Amino acid sequence: MTAGTHATSGPARRSDATRAAILHAARERFAADGYERATIRAIARDARIDPSMVMRYFGSKDGLFAAAVSFDLRLPDLGAVPREEAGRTLAGHFVDMWEENGELTAMLRVGATNQGGAERMQEIFRDQLLPAVRQVCPDPEQVPARAALCAAQVLGLALTRYVLRFPPAVALSREEVVAWMGPTLQRYLTAPSP
Amino acid sequence: MTAGTHATSGPARRSDATRAAILHAARERFAADGYERATIRAIARDARIDPSMVMRYFGSKDGLFAAAVSFDLRLPDLGAVPREEAGRTLAGHFVDMWEENGELTAMLRVGATNQGGAERMQEIFRDQLLPAVRQVCPDPEQVPARAALCAAQVLGLALTRYVLRFPPAVALSREEVVAWMGPTLQRYLTAPSP
DNA sequence: CTCGTTGGCCAACATTTGTTGACGAACACT
DNA sequence: AGTGTTCGTCAACAAATGTTGGCCAACGAG
Structure with missing residues (x-):
C-alpha cells in the first residue's frame, strides 16, 4: 500500500484512501442528483465519514466539485x-x-x-x-x-x-x-x- | 361560487393579475436558475407578492412548476x-x-x-x-x-x-x-x- | 350600513443546507 | 517511554428553504 493517488510520488499519506472514497462518492452523487441536490452530507455518508472531513480536504462544496470532475476526454487523434x-x-x-x-x-x-x-x-x-x-x-x-x-x-x-x-x-x-x-x-x- | 380556476371565460377574478404575475416570474426564474435554485421567495419577490400567496394559489412548489410550464410545442403539420x-x-x-x-x-x-x-x-x-x-x-x-x-x-x-x-x-x-x-x-x- | 368572502401580508415553524471549531484516537519519530 | 502531527468524530452554528396559520383591508351583495 505504498501508492500515491497519482504517480507524482507523493509521501503516500494515510488519508489518501479517504480522499479517494470522497471523490468517488462525490462523482456518483453529482451524476445522479446534480449540483444542488448532491449534498455534502449525503456524499460523506456514502464515503462513510464525517461531513466535516469533506470540508477539511476540499475546502468547500465548490472545491469538491472542482476536484471531482477534472476531466480528460481522451479524444483520439x-x-x-x-x-x-x-x-x-x-x-x-x-x-x-x-x-x-x-x-x-x-x-x-x-x-x-x-x-x-x-x-x-x-x-x-x-x-x-x-x-x-x-x-x-x-x-x-x-x-x-x-x-x-x-x-x-x-x-x-x-x-x-x-x-x-x-x-x-x-x-x-x-x-x-x-x-x-x-x-x-x-x-x-x-x-x-x- | 361559480368560479372555475382556469375556465376560458371565467368571472374575471380580481386575483387573476396576481396569478399571471406569479406564473410569469416563475417561468423566468425556472429558466434562469433551474428547479432547486429558483426559490419560491425569489419568484414571489419578482412578482411583488408575499411568498405565502404562491402556496395559496398553487399548493406547493411542484404545483407551481406544473402550472408554469405546461407546454405546447405547436409543431407544424x-x-x-x-x-x-x-x-x-x-x-x-x-x-x-x-x-x-x-x-x-x-x-x-x-x-x-x-x-x-x-x-x-x-x-x-x-x-x-x-x-x-x-x-x-x-x-x-x-x-x-x-x-x-x-x-x-x-x-x-x-x-x-x-x-x-x-x-x-x-x-x-x-x-x-x-x-x-x-x-x-x-x-x-x-x-x-x- | 352590515357582514361574509376574497386578496394580501406578517410572523413563525421545522428542516436542511454549508460550514466551523473543539476534542479525542491513531500514528510516526526520537 | 514521550511528543508532536495527522485523521477522524461530535456538536453546534447561521442562513436559507418550503410551508402554515392568523390577522387585517378591501370589496360586493343584502
Whole structure:
C-alpha cells in the first residue's frame, strides 16, 4: 500500500484512501442528483465519514466539485484515422466514454444546473474538442462552429439517453448510435459549409 | 361560487393579475436558475407578492412548476410540407420557438435537474414529437428511434446554445442553424435506416 | 350600513443546507 | 517511554428553504 493517488510520488499519506472514497462518492452523487441536490452530507455518508472531513480536504462544496470532475476526454487523434472515418470514430469514442463511467453525466447535470459547471464544460470544449476538430477541418475559421455542432449532437444524445432517459434513446445499441450519429458528425466535420 | 380556476371565460377574478404575475416570474426564474435554485421567495419577490400567496394559489412548489410550464410545442403539420423540406421546417420551427420565450429553456434546465421535470419532457416528446414524426416516417417501427434522434439533435443545440452558452453555438445565426441542422433532421426522419 | 368572502401580508415553524471549531484516537519519530 | 502531527468524530452554528396559520383591508351583495 505504498501508492500515491497519482504517480507524482507523493509521501503516500494515510488519508489518501479517504480522499479517494470522497471523490468517488462525490462523482456518483453529482451524476445522479446534480449540483444542488448532491449534498455534502449525503456524499460523506456514502464515503462513510464525517461531513466535516469533506470540508477539511476540499475546502468547500465548490472545491469538491472542482476536484471531482477534472476531466480528460481522451479524444483520439483524428489526424491518424482516414478522413471519412472521423465521424464514426468520434461517435464510438463518446459512447464508450459515457458508458464506462458516470463523470460525463455528472458534468452534464451540473453544467445544466450550475454556473461553475457550465464554465467547466466550456473549458473542456475549448481545450479538448476544438483542437481535435482542427485536425480534420482545414479551414481554421470554421473550426469553432463545426466543433460546436458536434458538441451539440453528442451532448444532445447524452442528455436524452442518460439524463432525461427518453425510452427510445435508451434503447439504442452502441452500433445504432454510431451508425446514425457517425455520418452526422462526419458532415459537421468535413462537409462543405452549406 | 361559480368560479372555475382556469375556465376560458371565467368571472374575471380580481386575483387573476396576481396569478399571471406569479406564473410569469416563475417561468423566468425556472429558466434562469433551474428547479432547486429558483426559490419560491425569489419568484414571489419578482412578482411583488408575499411568498405565502404562491402556496395559496398553487399548493406547493411542484404545483407551481406544473402550472408554469405546461407546454405546447405547436409543431407544424409535417404532412403538409414537401417531404424533403421536413427537416428544415422542423429546425426553423424549433429555433423560433426557443428564441421567442424562455419556457423551453426552463423545461430543459429543470429536466436536467429534477425528476418531475424529466418526466414532463418525456410526455412532451411522446405526445407531441412522436405523432409529428409519424407523419413523415412511413415505417411505424422506426418512428420512436428516429424521433429520439431528432430530439437529441434539437435539445443538444438548445443545451449548448442557451444553457451552457458555448460561444460558437451562441454565435450561429438562425439561418446557419437551419442550414446545418435541417439536413441532419431530414436524414433522421426520412433516410433509409443505416 | 352590515357582514361574509376574497386578496394580501406578517410572523413563525421545522428542516436542511454549508460550514466551523473543539476534542479525542491513531500514528510516526526520537 | 514521550511528543508532536495527522485523521477522524461530535456538536453546534447561521442562513436559507418550503410551508402554515392568523390577522387585517378591501370589496360586493343584502
